[in-house]
Amino acid sequence: MKALDTITAKFKNLPSAVAKKFRAIPSELAGKFAGAKEILTQGNGKVTASMLVMGLGQLIYRQWIKGFMYLFVQAAFIVYFVLTGAGDLFGLFTLGTREGNAWYGVEGDNSVVMLITGILSVFIIFLYIMLYISNVKDAYRTQCAVDTLKEPLSFKKEVGALLDKSFHKTALALPVIGVCVFSILPIVFMILIAFTNYGGDVVPPALVDWVGFKNFGKILSLGQFAPTFFKIFGWNMLWAVLSTALNYFAGLGLALLLNKKCVKGKAIWRAFPILAYAIPGFITLLGFKFMFSYGGPINYYIQQGGGEVVGFLGLDAKWTARFLGLGVNAWISIPSTMLLATGILSNVNTDLYEAARVDGASSWKQFIKITLPYVLFATTPVLISQFIGNFNNFGIFYFLRGGLYVDGYFLASDTDLLINWLYNMSIDNNYYSIGAAISLVIFAITSVISLTVYVLSPSYKQEETFR
Amino acid sequence: MRKTLPALIAHIALILAVIITVGVLGVIAAGVSAEGSEKFTDELERNVTLHILENDTAKEQGYLKELLDAFNSEYAEYGIKAVDANIDQYNDLEQSGPFGYGPDVLYQANDALMKYVDGKHILPLPVDKIECAEELSEAAFKAYRSTVGGQEYTFGVPVNIQQPLLFYRKDLIPENWETEWDDDKNGVPDMIEYWTDMYRFSKQIKKDSNNSKYGYMKSLNDGYFASGYFFSYGGYVFGGEDGKDTSDIGFSKNDGYLGGKIIRQLASVMNLECTEDTITRNSYSRMAKGDYFATMTTPDVYTLFIKEMVNAGYTEEYARANLIMTDIPSLPVSGDLEDESQGFKDMVAMGGVNGYAISSYTKAPNASLAFVNFATSYKMINRRAELLGISPARRDLAEELGGLNEKINQNLDSGSIYVMPSVRALAQVWTPLQTFCATLADDVLNEKDVYVTDEKLKDGIRNVDNQIYAAIHTLGGS
Numbered sequence: 001m002k003a004l005d006t007i008t009a010k011f012k013n014l015p016s017a018v019a020k021k022f023r024a025i026p027s028e029l030a031g032k033f034a035g036a037k038e039i040l041t042q043g044n045g046k047v048t049a050s051m052l053v054m055g056l057g058q059l060i061y062r063q064w065i066k067g068f069m070y071l072f073v074q075a076a077f078i079v080y081f082v083l084t085g086a087g088d089l090f091g092l093f094t095l096g097t098r099e100g101n102a103w104y105g106v107e108g109d110n111s112v113v114m115l116i117t118g119i120l121s122v123f124i125i126f127l128y129i130m131l132y133i134s135n136v137k138d139a140y141r142t143q144c145a146v147d148t149l150k151e152p153l154s155f156k157k158e159v160g161a162l163l164d165k166s167f168h169k170t171a172l173a174l175p176v177i178g179v180c181v182f183s184i185l186p187i188v189f190m191i192l193i194a195f196t197n198y199g200g201d202v203v204p205p206a207l208v209d210w211v212g213f214k215n216f217g218k219i220l221s222l223g224q225f226a227p228t229f230f231k232i233f234g235w236n237m238l239w240a241v242l243s244t245a246l247n248y249f250a251g252l253g254l255a256l257l258l259n260k261k262c263v264k265g266k267a268i269w270r271a272f273p274i275l276a277y278a279i280p281g282f283i284t285l286l287g288f289k290f291m292f293s294y295g296g297p298i299n300y301y302i303q304q305g306g307g308e309v310v311g312f313l314g315l316d317a318k319w320t321a322r323f324l325g326l327g328v329n330a331w332i333s334i335p336s337t338m339l340l341a342t343g344i345l346s347n348v349n350t351d352l353y354e355a356a357r358v359d360g361a362s363s364w365k366q367f368i369k370i371t372l373p374y375v376l377f378a379t380t381p382v383l384i385s386q387f388i389g390n391f392n393n394f395g396i397f398y399f400l401r402g403g404l405y406v407d408g409y410f411l412a413s414d415t416d417l418l419i420n421w422l423y424n425m426s427i428d429n430n431y432y433s434i435g436a437a438i439s440l441v442i443f444a445i446t447s448v449i450s451l452t453v454y455v456l457s458p459s460y461k462q463e464e465t466f467r
Numbered sequence: 468m469r470k471t472l473p474a475l476i477a478h479i480a481l482i483l484a485v486i487i488t489v490g491v492l493g494v495i496a497a498g499v500s501a502e503g504s505e506k507f508t509d510e511l512e513r514n515v516t517l518h519i520l521e522n523d524t525a526k527e528q529g530y531l532k533e534l535l536d537a538f539n540s541e542y543a544e545y546g547i548k549a550v551d552a553n554i555d556q557y558n559d560l561e562q563s564g565p566f567g568y569g570p571d572v573l574y575q576a577n578d579a580l581m582k583y584v585d586g587k588h589i590l591p592l593p594v595d596k597i598e599c600a601e602e603l604s605e606a607a608f609k610a611y612r613s614t615v616g617g618q619e620y621t622f623g624v625p626v627n628i629q630q631p632l633l634f635y636r637k638d639l640i641p642e643n644w645e646t647e648w649d650d651d652k653n654g655v656p657d658m659i660e661y662w663t664d665m666y667r668f669s670k671q672i673k674k675d676s677n678n679s680k681y682g683y684m685k686s687l688n689d690g691y692f693a694s695g696y697f698f699s700y701g702g703y704v705f706g707g708e709d710g711k712d713t714s715d716i717g718f719s720k721n722d723g724y725l726g727g728k729i730i731r732q733l734a735s736v737m738n739l740e741c742t743e744d745t746i747t748r749n750s751y752s753r754m755a756k757g758d759y760f761a762t763m764t765t766p767d768v769y770t771l772f773i774k775e776m777v778n779a780g781y782t783e784e785y786a787r788a789n790l791i792m793t794d795i796p797s798l799p800v801s802g803d804l805e806d807e808s809q810g811f812k813d814m815v816a817m818g819g820v821n822g823y824a825i826s827s828y829t830k831a832p833n834a835s836l837a838f839v840n841f842a843t844s845y846k847m848i849n850r851r852a853e854l855l856g857i858s859p860a861r862r863d864l865a866e867e868l869g870g871l872n873e874k875i876n877q878n879l880d881s882g883s884i885y886v887m888p889s890v891r892a893l894a895q896v897w898t899p900l901q902t903f904c905a906t907l908a909d910d911v912l913n914e915k916d917v918y919v920t921d922e923k924l925k926d927g928i929r930n931v932d933n934q935i936y937a938a939i940h941t942l943g944g945s
Contacts, residue, residue: 043471051474078485086489097494102565102587102827103506110565132478201891203561205586294738295745309739315902315909405902407930411938424898430891 039140050139054132057139061146065155070135077128085121092118093210095196100205111208112198119188123180194436199426215437228410228421233445236417239322240391243329247390248383250330251337252375256367258338259345270342277335285399288328289313313401318414325396325415333386344378345371373458380457384450391446394419418442507593512831514546517838520570522556522821524767530854538841547834560588564828571829572838577610580623580824581889584613589824590832591620598840599624599848599861606879607860610820610886614709623822624843625860626851628875630818630884631692631795634772635659635761636754638789658682658761661811662729662796665761666804669736672760684737684759686746687730688905690897692763694718695816696726697928698885699798704896705888713892713939716932718900724924725802727907731918732804734908742905742912754790755779766792766856794874818884820860892939899934903927 039047050057055070081089091114100108142152153161162170194215198208219225254273258266276284290296292312299309313321348371356366376383397415404413412421422442426435525531531551538549552570554563560583563569573580573589583589594600600608603625611623641647644656648664651657657664669682687693694704701721706712717723733741740746746753750762755775769792776786795816800809823842825835841847848859852868858875859865865876878884887893906927910918918924 040471040475045470048470048474051471052478078482081482081485082489086486087493089486090490090494094494100565100587103590105506201585203586204565293740293743293745295740295743295749311739311742311909311913314739314742315906403898403901404905405898405934410941411898411934430894 039136043140044143047136047139047143050135054135058142061142061152063142063152063155066138066158070131073128073131077124080124085124088114088117088121092121095209096207099207102205108205109207110204112204115192115208116185116189119185119192123185190436191440193433194440196433199430199432199434203430211433215433218434219437225410228412231409232412232416232418232421235322235414236391239326239417240387243326243390243393244383244387246326246330247333247337247386251334252341254334254338255341255345256371259342273335273338276331281332281395282399284332285328285395289400292324315404315406321401321415325400328400329390329393329396340379340382341375344375348374377458381454384454388446388450391417392419392442393417394423398423506590506832507596507836508833510833511545511547511837512834515831515834517547517549517572517831517835518552518570519549519838520552520554520556520558520573520575522574524855525574525851526551528854530851533850534842534847537847538838541841542837545834547831547837549838560826561586564588564826567828569826569828571826571831571835573824573826574626574821575824576629576819576821576887577623578819578887578889578893580822581611581613582891583824584615584622584889585891588827589622590827591622592624592825592836594621596836597624599843602861602863604860604862604876604880607820610889611822613889623824624839625820625822626843626848627821627857628818628860628879628884629765629821629858630875630878631695631763631816632766632792632871633659633761633763633795634754635791635793636757636789637791639757639760659793660796661807662798662814663804663807665796666732666736669760673736678738680758681737682760683733683762684746684750684753685741685763686744687734687737687741687908688743688901689747690900690904691817693730693904694900695814695885696729696798697723698726698815698817699812700725700802702726704893705890710888711890713890716935719925719928719932722802724921724928727918727924727928728802729798729804730904730907731911734911737908739909739912742908751775763795766858769856792871794871794878813878813881813883815883815885817887818879819887820879822860895938896935899931899938903931
């Protein structure tokens with residue numbers, strides 16, 4: 001009850017905290033732009049030269065290498081835009097104007113490739129803007145140094161600083177570029193796809209077009225869509241909570257059990273769950289599907305025992321199949337939680353338990369007051385990622401009970417999760433743009449849940465507690 | 468500010484000018500339409516390597532190697548060399564071709580090949596230059612014809628006709644079949660000729676063995692095989708003259724619902740395994756053990772049945788003599804497996820025509836055409852039939868080989884083979900159909916008895932049509 005009150009209080013404060021953040025934006029922006037205003041008003045001719053042509057101010061200050069590097073950046077940027085960048089950027093808006101005809105070797109525009117290269121060109125523009133700003137700031141820094149009768153920093157010293165005082169920038173530069181290209185670019189691509197008509201018959205060489213919010217409108221306006229969405233969403237939430245809780249507590253329980261001094265041959269017992277973990281998930285799932293099918297061994301033994309065959313995954317097996325899914329998911333996921341908890345438990349201060357025992361705390365009390373808070377604190381981010389993983393767990397019901405549309409559901413079955421439904425409607429039916437729109441909705445749901453849980457968790461609020 | 472701001476503006480203006488000028492010029496240039504040229508010029512390209520995509524069985528059985536060797540020695544003087552494309556047999560040309568790593572010549576099923584037509588990924592072929600054209604039936608060619616821009620083109624050369632066949636254990640036919648199971652006295656056991664007798668025979672086996680052995684067994688949720696029951700009574704996949712009108716879904720059209728009735732009746736002589744894919748998986752071993760008398764599948768898996776029979780302790784000669792592939796039985800006109808009063812009709816089964824097509828991205832279209840002509844020559848198709856057990860689309864060869872090969876050719880001509888529509892939307896047909904077929908089987912085996920009346924069956928199959936329509940059109944289009 002107390003925990004519930006705490007959570008309610010935290011949620012009550014959430015709107016005011018958000019409002020406060022928003023109110024602070026203008027002053028934060030003003031702070032950021034104060035520097036820019038200063039440069040614009042106080043910058044001398046050399047800074048002006050750097051503003052006009054990148055690196056020119058530095059060259060006038062006789063900072064040759066740096067100056068030429070900035071100059072090279074501007075030249076490279078212009079060359080890139082002349083050769084391909086401008087076309088790529090315009091292509092992002094047009095998504096192609098010429099349809100290809102492979103019969104006559106006429107190469108047309110590939111809208112999907114154009115979308116990617118267009119996004120890349122926008123990234124490059126942002127990168128250029130950042131370098132341009134750094135060029136101007138650098139020229140102004142040099143101006144300030146000279147004005148205070150200091151020598152402008154030599155290139156060697158600046159490189160030295162990048163390996164010392166500003167090492168974080170050097171170390172992070174490559175990963176940031178990597179994240180932009182391999183993570184942000186595909187995400188932006190997926191988001192933009194949701195605003196096109198890509199899919200169905202509109203696949204290259206046919207030209208894709210922008211359709212604005214039409215896909216979202218289509219989703220919202222479909223009569224069949226809303227009831228199925230809410231039914232699947234409800235089950236999806238229940239599934240994510242139940243499976244995460246089951247996997248987490250069963251894994252923790254197993255770790256605690258195997259941590260007991262009285263257990264003999266711990267290494268062997270720990271190895272068994274690892275085997276389940278080591279086997280590829282889809283093989284395990286197909287194995288379980290076979291085991292629980294009408295012709296599988298489970299039904300064979302039921303029949304041998306005089307019973308009737310059970311449709312564990314049959315047409316009407318809504319809840320049986322759902323519970324079976326939970327069990328199979330637990331089989332696959334518990335070992336990883338067990339390993340994680342085993343590692344964390346090995347770091348618990350045993351004095352705490354000793355003290356608790358002296359105070360007369362029962363084993364259950366010790367678990368509730370010491371073990372659980374400690375493990376929970378350390379694993380909240382993992383717990384959130386497991387929740388997201390389970391929320392978007394495509395494989396379980398695709399392999400166990402795929403290829404089924406149930407009455408009352410639009411192109412889905414009663415065990416499908418949103419991600420399976422998304423697959424049915426997008427990949428299975430080639431409607432990539434609709435799929436992207438639905439995945440944006442899923443993304444919004446999961447990110448709101450995970451961010452809220454994380455921000456409210458002790459792992460975030462009391463980061464220093466166990467340090 | 469007076470000095471710095473103009474410099475900043477000048478820089479931004481310069482960059483914008485570059486971007487806009489080059490970008491606009493690019494858009495104008497893209498608007499100028501490029502000219503193309505005819506690819507089949509009769510002039511063989513020299514010193515080229517052709518990448519051939521063949522199916523796995525052709526590779527495994529050594530046919531591809533023989534074909535490549537024979538072609539390469541024939542065309543060595545031109546420097547033309549054909550090699551295995553070494554890519555997956557289901558490779559999607561749409562994904563690989565435009566980027567230059569697809570095959571030059573493809574051997575795939577008609578539905579797989581014809582889906583490339585919309586994007587013009589395969590070349591329209593000059594029929595007058597296809598050497599085996601006269602030996603191929605119009606029905607076989609039809610699977611590769613499509614109208615683009617108001618003109619009809621041919622996109623493939625048929626090689627092999629595929630249709631489901633009945634596989635049965637000859638040694639499990641009762642000894643007294645000539646007196647008890649040959650009413651028409653034509654020397655052929657009735658249970659492999661008529662579905663009504665197969666149903667009666669299966670019922671008897673199930674009863675006599677106390678549900679441990681079965682007659683005909685098949686996963687009824689397999690839409691590819693189950694669709695034939697609906698086609699046989701006037702149902703169809705897509706309407707329109709070319710069978711590609713996705714706005715007209717027709718499983719329920721005409722008396723298509725009777726197909727559902729047949730499926731219910733067949734399910735009653737099976738067990739609940741027919742509602743899932745268990746039987747598809749275990750039919751090889753269960754037939755080998757004698758637990759099943761018959762099943763329906765495609766001829767390419769014949770060797771798997773033989774292998775299982777050998778594993779079960781039979782000699783290969785015995786297995787080959789007793790595991791028989793034959794044409795599928797006839798259905799009662801009445802649509803009721805217990806009513807033969809109105810006579811019988813040929814069952815229409817879904818099938819296909821495998822063939823060769825040429826990629827639009829090939830650098831050597833004329834050499835590719837030469838390869839296709841070589842691979843579809845009498846000699847090579849004969850060898851293919853010998854090694855791979857295919858049913859050749861070439862009529863001269865089918866007639867010469869006779870038996871089932873000739874019958875399959877006739878089935879295609881007579882419309883008893885419903886050629887799988889070459890429409891992308893076909894992918895959306897299977898799930899609704901297989902769910903309904905499984906529901907029908909479940910209905911009878913779990914004694915739910917929902918679909919006992921014609922009206923209920925009609926409603927059920929109409930619902931399937933609606934689901935397919937919804938899957939294709941609700942979210943599709945712009």
